[in-house]
Amino acid sequence: MTPYTDLAREKGILTWDALKSYIAALPYGRTSNPKDALSVLQDGRGTCSGKHAYLACYALENAIPHVRLMVSLFKMSAESTPKIADVLTHFHLDYIPEAHCYLLENNVPGDYTRPGKFFNDFEKRILETHELDPEKAAEQKTALHKAYMKKWLSEMFLPYSFEEIWRIREACIASL
Numbered sequence: 018m019t020p021y022t023d024l025a026r027e028k029g030i031l032t033w034d035a036l037k038s039y040i041a042a043l044p045y046g047r048t049s050n051p052k053d054a055l056s057v058l059q060d061g062r063g064t065c066s067g068k069h070a071y072l073a074c075y076a077l078e079n080a081i082p083h084v085r086l087m088v089s090l091f092k093m094s095a096e097s098t099p100k101i102a103d104v105l106t107h108f109h110l111d112y113i114p115e116a117h118c119y120l121l122e123n124n125v126p127g128d129y130t131r132p133g134k135f136f137n138d139f140e141k142r143i144l145e146t147h148e149l150d151p152e153k154a155a156e157q158k159t160a161l162h163k164a165y166m167k168k169w170l171s172e173m174f175l176p177y178s179f180e181e182i183w184r185i186r187e188a189c190i191a192s193l
Contacts, residue, residue: 021075024058033081040068041129051155065118065130066158072120072129073151085121086149088158090114090165092142093189101189108177108185114144114169115186116162118154 030036040057048056048063054070057063063071069086076084093115095102105113117139119128126140145165149157166186167179175182 019078020055021071022078024055025075028058033076033079036075037072037127037129040072041131043068045131054151054154065128066154068129069118069120070149070151070154073149073154077151083121083123086118086151086154087121087126087146088116088118088149088154088161089139089146090116090144090162091139092144093139094142097139097142098189098193100192104185104188104192110175110185112142113182113186113189114162114165115189116158116165118149118158 025031025036025039028039030039040063043057044062045064046062048060048067050056051064051067054067054074057067057071066088073084073086075081091114092112093101094112095105097112101113105111117128117130119126119130121127128138147157147161163179163183166182170177170179170182177185
């Protein structure tokens with residue numbers, strides 16, 4: 018079975034490079050089923066985790082070598098992401114840890130989240146990086162992100178519970 022390849026072919030996408038371009042051009046947005054990477058092409062949109070999980074699954078199906086799905090936790094600040102400035106200011110935060118997925122292809126980062134989105138936009142603010150299983154990307158990314166946020170909260174002595182800081186993070190994402 019090759020569901021990722023079959024779905025791409027149904028859309029008229031026949032090459033790896035064409036698929037990467039197609040995925041990057043899809044609108045940014047959560048899919049109807051974030052745990053199923055197939056929903057990216059089915060819904061015609063995706064987040065960084067869904068888009069890159071789809072690409073990584075396609076690469077596995079087609080034995081495209083040296084493609085790895087990665088997630089980095091980084092400092093998302095008003096400087097790096099101006100649209101979240103009001104939220105951070107309101108909660109007296111300089112930054113909030115955010116998780117971002119991308120591919121490493123032959124050890125070169127490739128970010129297909131949206132056109133013009135590049136790994137080097139956040140590379141200097143990375144806190145830690147992990148490899149993900151493409152079939153479990155959504156769950157693994159969320160678990161790593163939440164674990165990091167809990168550790169960060171305890172180290173920073175912030176006046177927020179985990180639930181509150183996660184809601185603040187969601188408000189930042191909504192402002193994008």
